[in-house]
Amino acid sequence: MSEVFYQKFQSLFQREQIRIKEPLSKHTTFQIGGPADLFLLPEDEKQIAGAIKLCKEENVPFFILGKGSNLLVSDKGYQGVIIKLAENFSRIEIEGNKVTAQSGASLSDMAACIADSSLAGFEFASGIPGTLGGAVTMNAGAYGGEMKDIVTDATVLDVNGNIRFLEKDELRLGYRKSIIQEEHMVVLSASLHLEKGNKEEIKAAIAELTRKREEKQPLENPSAGSTFKRPEGYFAGKLIMDSDLRGYKVGNAQVSIKHCGFVVNNGGATALEVYTLIQDVIRIVYEKQGVRLEPEVRLLGEF
Ligand SMILES: Cc1cc2nc3c(=O)[nH]c(=O)nc-3n(C[C@H](O)[C@H](O)[C@H](O)COP(=O)(O)OP(=O)(O)OC[C@H]3O[C@@H](n4cnc5c(N)ncnc54)[C@H](O)[C@@H]3O)c2cc1C
Structure with missing residues (x-):
């Protein structure tokens, strides 16, 4: 350059x-x-x-x-x-039942502000460690909720550099996908519609989901969450466990012992080690279970 x-x-x-x-x-x-x-x-x-x-x-x-x-x-x-x-780009505004935030707002900060405003429906996203922009792009979801349920519209920059306002239907939110990925758009901001609720109940629901995450997920190790998409009719973690890959290692990358759907960095893992492990898991699960896993984690750069 x-x-x-x-x-x-x-x-x-x-x-x-x-x-x-x-x-x-x-x-x-x-x-x-x-x-x-x-x-x-x-x-x-x-x-x-x-x-x-x-x-x-x-x-x-x-x-x-x-x-x-x-x-x-x-x-x-x-x-x-x-x-x-x-x-650097994370302003959050709440007016009545409507929440609008810049795309860099973290989901956890949003969850805290939303709970303080006694709005319900965002609890599922409170433990997802991403931004609003990433969550709209990936249609992030957890514990029975997904962004699709609450997003009403987004302001985006399209490939030609035009700022456009897209209604929910135009965002084409599906399982871990959206028009943002397909058409290489940039989410600038998005709005959500939430229902009035009871502040204490909302906070208790968030605390309960946090407890569940801490119990089930290997949050003590660096990871990118669920490494694979959920294949229709199956759970990636169970397929991996049933293929005897629990704890499988390539260098410092490992299939988590706590949750087989997560690949973790045990300290100093390289991208190549994680990548090789992902390819091994896909091949072995296919050989043993006949199901082809697809990475949910996105790759950036040369592999
Ligand atoms: C411990 C852990 C738990 C997790 N649990 C969940 C879960 O329960 N549910 C779930 O769905 N995910 C989960 N994830 C995955 C991840 O947090 C989500 O996919 C999240 O939405 C990604 O947001 P991000 O800001 O980190 O995006 P990034 O990882 O930075 O980017 C992801 C993709 O989104 C694009 N992108 C990001 N911001 C924008 C923008 N403003 N405009 C256009 N494109 C953009 C990037 O280009 C990239 O293609 C988890 C991850 C971890 C580490």
């Missing part, structure tokens, strides 16, 4: 919003990933749109990052521009 290219960003961003060769291991829950050529922390829509426009003009690839909680980034990093939409 040329010096001239870097300089173009300096007119759009403050010095502290631009990082060169930033290790992506600092920005993923797996704690894995090599450096990004350029790493940006935009604070408004103008900066986001401007950065994307520059990347397109210069033919440099870019990637929108949230909290990196569903990502496996290559050890070689990313040869392009990472645009992180998280704490």
Whole structure:
């Protein structure tokens, strides 16, 4: 990436919003990933749109990052521009039954504000360690709820750089998918409709779901949550366990002993180790159970 290219960003961003060769291991829950050529922390829509426009003009690839909680980034990093939409772009507004937030708002911060406003229906998302943008893009879900149930609309940037307002139906939210992924859009903000509830009951429900997560999930190790999508009619974790892969290791990557649906980093695992383990699990489960697992975790960079 040329010096001239870097300089173009300096007119759009403050010095502290631009990082060169930033290790992506600092920005993923797996704690894995090599450096990004350029790493940006935009604070408004103008900066986001401007950065994307520059990347397109210069033919440099870019990637929108949230909290990196569903990502496996290559050890070689990313040869392009990472645009992180998280704490730097995270305003939350609540008016009556409507919640609108910028896409970088964390689901846990939103859950706390929403509970304080006595609104019910967001409890399921409280323990998902991602951003609103990531959750809309992935149609994140847990414990019987999913974003599709509560999202009413989103404001997005389309591939041509136009800001568009999409109604829920236009978002085409399905199992861990949306139009955002299909058409390479960027979520700028989204709105939710929630019902009035009892604050104490909402907080108790969140506490109960947190307890369940802590009991069932290997939260003590870095991971990206459920590594595989749920195949229709099956549970990925059970298929993996029934294939005798509980605790299966490649280097420092391991199929969690606590929950076989999670691949964990035991400390110092490389992306290649996690990737190899994922491929091994897919092959062995297919040989033993005849079901082909598909990764839920998204890959970024060269593998
Ligand atoms: C311990 C643990 C538990 C988890 N539990 C659950 C669970 O119960 N349910 C569940 O569904 N998931 C779960 N996950 C996975 C993950 O948290 C979700 O998929 C989450 O929605 C990802 O959000 P993120 O901000 O981290 O996205 P990232 O991982 O940063 O990105 C994921 C994808 O979304 C895209 N993206 C992110 N932000 C935007 C944006 N603003 N505009 C356009 N595209 C964007 C990225 O380009 C990428 O393709 C878990 C993960 C962990 C580590």
